[in-house]
Amino acid sequence: MVHHQNKAIREGDNPDLTAERVTGTFDTHSMAAQIYNSEAHARRRREITEIIAKRPELHDTKPFPFMTREEKILESSRKLTLITKHMNEIIEPNNSNEMFHLNNEVLGIEGHPMALHGIMFIPALTAQASEEQQKKWLTRAINREIVGTYAQTELGHGTNLQNLETTATYDVATQEFVLHTPTITGLKWWPGNLGKSSNYAVVVALMFIKGKNYGPHTFMVPLRDEKTHQPLKGITIGDIGPKIAYNVTDNGFLGFDHYRIPRTNLLMRHTRVEPDGTYVKPPHAKINYSAMVHVRSHMITGQAIMLSYALTIATRYSSVRRQGQIDTTQPEVKVLEYQTQQHRLFPYIARAYAFVFAGAETVKLYERVLEEVATGNVSLMADLHALTSGLKSVVSHYTAQGIEQARMACGGHGYSQASYMSEIFGVAVGGCTYEGENMVMLLQLARYLVKSASLVKTGQSSKLGPLVAYLGAKSDSTSLIDRTPTTGFAEYVKTFQHIARRQTLKAADKFFGLMEKGEKRPIAWNKSSVELNRASRLHTRLYIVEAFVRRVEEVADPRLKEVLTDLLHLHVNYELLDMSTYALEDGFVSSSQLDYVRDQLYFYLAKIRPNAVSLVDSWEFSDQELRSVLGRRDGHVYENLFAWAKASPLNKTDVLPSVDKYLKPLMESARASKL
Ligand SMILES: CCCCCCCCCC/C=C\CCC/C=C/C(=O)SCCNC(=O)CCNC(=O)[C@H](O)C(C)(C)COP(=O)(O)OP(=O)(O)OC[C@H]1O[C@@H](n2cnc3c(N)ncnc32)[C@H](O)[C@@H]1OP(=O)(O)O
């Protein structure tokens, strides 16, 4: 048997797809180790996939698009129960990476009844509950004796936390907090799994003590009777209805009617209220926002994975789909031969790699900050907040764009739910909104950039943190791209730094200038906000490029290094063209340099072409995880599309009741009236 570099090759596969895999120049298992940050983790992913493949009870009983929402919820609860029962046979206990993979394989991306339990409820209790509180709730939560969510957003307020309407008023006499929803707009609205699944929630409410508003605080709140699952007295609760996607998750509403909880249900790791109502403030005003920072830090990787789902589907399909000719004397070509198709897909393949590398760095920083905050050191919280705010916005935005490009690259079949593209898009695009609407989060990063710009302007560049140190550096007078013999990326990085620096300083100038002219700070901020967000995007895109460069520099295997270097070339040239307005406007890059950048882009599209399928195969998504007929590993698309169509519930009978009831009588009466 021949050992190929691409480990996805199997006998009997579509030969067009096998031919693509044979040309791969690198070992896809080794690339998976880069993507998943260690050989051990990549291997464990494969082992988990194999275990699941052998357990039919963990497979979908029918394709998700053929199920109603109720059926999907039932099916996902069945599988959730099974994986909870057999968890220790499948994954290492408490390994969140393995749990994430297990969920993606078995439950899929549409959510499940305990999605928020793992993503926010447990992280909130871990970071914000005191040790005593953790003994009481965290162990029960980890054991899944109770199911919880994170209830913050309201019908009338999501972004602006200071104006939430839900109040928690301290009653000194009974040592209780009274939770209350004063209006319809104060109903909690959106929290995942709040509607039907959870019996507890970490609720965010404005805390009032003796008439004083202490702002948003987090409380552990029982919602339903633990035995009967009936809502408790004083609680109004339900599902908010179907959404664009993510419909297995019961996003919910919640109202409180003077609902009492003990004082000790305020999460008190960092903040305390004494029995007499004395408030002990936390070491950082935003420390209670930790569950949001947790998701923002991890969702970068989650988004990269969803982008890669779509790219895997589109790249594999483009290798088996033949349409038209390039040379009219030759047979029809694979659509992947078209430069336009390559240009549509390959830069996003590069972005997906860039995002997953940036995501890994973000999680590392998050874990460091989590450890430091636990010991009272809050010095890096602002940096982490700025970084994750920018990354969640930029990455979710390009992920949604990339998925949509991948869908269109599949032509008509991309529009069928057999491709699963619409669900992948719908779930991923939610990331532009949840955990902070993208524009709002870019503005959070902009606050950090403006402060940094002000240090530069006042000659205090030495005080700049490592993420923004480049703002204090001097630019060359022009970019040296194409003017130096070096094949490295230093000139590109310098050019991105120049662009981000110039835009940041310019936007900050606009903001400070407006204030100097007498505008009040918030008005000046609003009038500068488009320019400020441009700076945030450019800063974040620079960070992503740098994270990509750092990773490529670390890679030792020469075959991997070569293909990753090709991808990085593609990435920097594509990004620079995409932001060429900024590069051209002060003459830092000339139009002839941009011609060079364009040529480089086309060169690397062609160079990557033989590795395209191997680059997407390296993510090692199983068919069960992808849930896409078009993206099947074996490339047998057409016969399976036909089988899928035949399985459509509409094809259970030859004549639908709607035809019997309406269309037949309509046609009959039309015929009769002609007589
Ligand atoms: C291996 C595992 C892989 C896992 C992959 C996981 C994938 C995950 C997929 C999940 C899928 C679906 C789940 C969806 C779940 C969704 C949940 C939610 O959406 S929960 C609700 C989220 N809501 C928000 O994000 C609201 C956004 N709004 C805010 O965050 C705030 O209101 C904000 C920040 C806009 C303003 O806050 P506030 O009004 O309090 O601020 P001020 O104006 O008073 O002060 C600003 C000041 O504070 C600093 N700040 C703000 N936040 C933080 C923070 N978190 N940390 C540190 N500092 C913070 C800010 O920088 C300003 O500082 P300044 O010095 O004044 O400039």
Ligand SMILES: Cc1cc2nc3c(=O)[nH]c(=O)nc-3n(C[C@H](O)[C@H](O)[C@H](O)COP(=O)(O)OP(=O)(O)OC[C@H]3O[C@@H](n4cnc5c(N)ncnc54)[C@H](O)[C@@H]3O)c2cc1C
């Ligand atoms: C799939 C999904 C899952 C969710 N899960 C949860 C959950 O589990 N728990 C939870 O509590 N919430 C959850 N949410 C809610 C989510 O966090 C909020 O919808 C999100 O934070 C945005 O807030 P909003 O809806 O109030 O938008 P708005 O703030 O009303 O945004 C509307 C528009 O106003 C703009 N805007 C608002 N404020 C400003 C500003 N200061 N400056 C400039 N522009 C501004 C925005 O950019 C946007 O264009 C979820 C939402 C979704 C879609």
